[in-house]
Amino acid sequence: MMTKEIDAHHLEKLTVKELREIAMRYPHEKAISEMKKEELIAFIKEVMGVKEEGEGVRKKLKAKVKMGKAEIKARIRELKAKRLEAKKGKDKKSLYILRRRISRLKKLSRRLAAA
Numbered sequence: 001m002m003t004k005e006i007d008a009h010h011l012e013k014l015t016v017k018e019l020r021e022i023a024m025r026y027p028h029e030k031a032i033s034e035m036k037k038e039e040l041i042a043f044i045k046e047v048m049g050v051k052e053e054g055e056g057v058r059k060k061l062k063a064k065v066k067m068g069k070a071e072i073k074a075r076i077r078e079l080k081a082k083r084l085e086a087k088k089g090k091d092k093k094s095l096y097i098l099r100r101r102i103s104r105l106k107k108l109s110r111r112l113a114a115a
Contacts, residue, residue: 083102
């Protein structure tokens, strides 16, 4: 029924009955019939040597750049110019994106002014 190559994502989609069938193929100390789905998946992963998704290499997050009020307002002006060009070109997708960015920056500048 199943090949040797079973990934973690595929195991999550199987039913408990199918997981028990797979687990019965391997030697075990604990009764497989008593295991819950999460325990079965963990047991099969351990026996087959399937790696968890979270074990891969993680990307480093970039530090947030703190901008002053003047820098934010300058960025808003740049984005407004781009928005005007997008309006002329009738590019609705970039128009939407620019409008949301401008809105976020305005909110940020208001928060900075209040602080």
